[in-house]
Amino acid sequence: MKLYGYFRSSAAYRLRIALNLKGLAAEHVFVHLREGAQHSADYLALNPQGLVPVLATDDDAVLTQSLAIIEWLEETHPEPRLLPGSAGERARIRAIALAIACDIHPLNNLRVLKYLAGPLRIPEATRDDWYRHWCDVGLAALETQLAREAATGRYCHGDAPTLADVFLVPQLANARRVSVDLARYPTLLRIDEACNRLPAFADAAPARQPDAE
Amino acid sequence: MKLYGYFRSSAAYRLRIALNLKGLAAEHVFVHLREGAQHSADYLALNPQGLVPVLATDDDAVLTQSLAIIEWLEETHPEPRLLPGSAGERARIRAIALAIACDIHPLNNLRVLKYLAGPLRIPEATRDDWYRHWCDVGLAALETQLAREAATGRYCHGDAPTLADVFLVPQLANARRVSVDLARYPTLLRIDEACNRLPAFADAAPARQPDAE
Numbered sequence: 001m002k003l004y005g006y007f008r009s010s011a012a013y014r015l016r017i018a019l020n021l022k023g024l025a026a027e028h029v030f031v032h033l034r035e036g037a038q039h040s041a042d043y044l045a046l047n048p049q050g051l052v053p054v055l056a057t058d059d060d061a062v063l064t065q066s067l068a069i070i071e072w073l074e075e076t077h078p079e080p081r082l083l084p085g086s087a088g089e090r091a092r093i094r095a096i097a098l099a100i101a102c103d104i105h106p107l108n109n110l111r112v113l114k115y116l117a118g119p120l121r122i123p124e125a126t127r128d129d130w131y132r133h134w135c136d137v138g139l140a141a142l143e144t145q146l147a148r149e150a151a152t153g154r155y156c157h158g159d160a161p162t163l164a165d166v167f168l169v170p171q172l173a174n175a176r177r178v179s180v181d182l183a184r185y186p187t188l189l190r191i192d193e194a195c196n197r198l199p200a201f202a203d204a205a206p207a208r209q210p211d212a213e
Numbered sequence: 214m215k216l217y218g219y220f221r222s223s224a225a226y227r228l229r230i231a232l233n234l235k236g237l238a239a240e241h242v243f244v245h246l247r248e249g250a251q252h253s254a255d256y257l258a259l260n261p262q263g264l265v266p267v268l269a270t271d272d273d274a275v276l277t278q279s280l281a282i283i284e285w286l287e288e289t290h291p292e293p294r295l296l297p298g299s300a301g302e303r304a305r306i307r308a309i310a311l312a313i314a315c316d317i318h319p320l321n322n323l324r325v326l327k328y329l330a331g332p333l334r335i336p337e338a339t340r341d342d343w344y345r346h347w348c349d350v351g352l353a354a355l356e357t358q359l360a361r362e363a364a365t366g367r368y369c370h371g372d373a374p375t376l377a378d379v380f381l382v383p384q385l386a387n388a389r390r391v392s393v394d395l396a397r398y399p400t401l402l403r404i405d406e407a408c409n410r411l412p413a414f415a416d417a418a419p420a421r422q423p424d425a426e
Contacts, residue, residue, distance in 0.1 A: 049354040063304045068307035087289050098278040101315055107319060137324075145262075
């Protein structure tokens with residue numbers, strides 16, 4: 001398998017964690033997003049979306065979208081389970097992941113920040129407010145949900161890491177980069193700390209990647 | 214089952230299509246997003262995210278996030294399959310849905326347009342440009358992918374509707390509302406037309422809902 005990623009992409013970070021949790025190795029190909037490598041003809045031929053991550057499988061399938069790739073990993077390498085339990089439990093785990101993947105992360109993506117800076121001429125401090133705003137809106141709702149639900153355990157769902165944690169930890173790393181006050185989210189911080197004690201999470205951190213700046 | 218939705222929410226529209234394809238009935242509860250009903254204490258107690266759709270199941274589970282809910286429907290009511298085929302085929306179908314759910318729709322959500330209009334004081338014409346920009350970026354990549362891949366059939370994946378179509382049709386309806394030039398996406402238009410010939414899609418359209426304005 002070949003994983004096309006970038007150290008700072010939180011979508012690629014999710015996939016690094018998932019591969020580590022499953023005990024799977026992939027060859028890493030670095031796509032330098034800040035230098036625009038995702039817009040090269042070669043990369044667009046691979047993924048017309050021009051986004052990372054991409055997983056090229058051993059039988060030459062090209063998979064895109066971090067959640068679709070992780071669902072594929074779960075189906076092809078079921079253990080340890082990232083989506084354990086009943087259909088209802090799996091729905092809860094997926095909903096936590098999607099609250100991040102759909103309602104926080106896309107608003108703070110590099111291409112969106114560039115559009116705010118370019119066509120909309122929004123100054124940097126206001127762009128940082130935008131970033132923090134969407135982090136806060138999303139993380140506050142997650143904190144409320146996780147703090148009140150009995151299904152929350154040492155991790156987002158129970159006492160083993162799941163897909164929900166795979167999405168939470170990279171999002172909190174992004175939030176720290178723009179100085180979101182995470183003390184308001186004690187449940188999320190507690191889970192983040194528990195995750196980062198596991199090598200699967202710690203080894204996937206942006207700063208530990210070979211392409212880190 | 215109770216579906217909390219809003220006629221114009223494209224995330225709720227996805228769920229209406231999925232329920233119709235599965236032949237399932239739900240009681241519809243209308244959450245008037247333009248009037249802010251999603252911010253009421255009662256609704257936030259149900260879903261701290263303050264978003265639609267929510268599906269309250271017959272055994273009192275409260276499910277959020279349209280994709281998580283549809284995956285739950287697929288697991289609890291497998292036929293007809295919205296995610297057919299091998300793990301690789303399922304990854305392709307999910308990736309098409311996620312390219313819409315993560316990379317187009319969140320940028321054009323009502324709350325985002327409100328933030329652009331309010332704190333950022335972006336005028337309406339420029340907000341419409343923003344909306345069209347993210348539609349075009351996302352739809353152009355989907356057009357390229359669907360036009361070149363042999364797995365594309367009468368619908369996004371093969372000759373029966375799947376999860377990918379459930380996400381595509383509401384997104385194209387949104388794009389039409391801001392006059393995106395869809396003639397550039399002939400494959401998407403062809404699939405949209407095929408879908409809308411099916412009652413499951415046609416009956417789920419915003420204009421046909423009891424709360425439509």
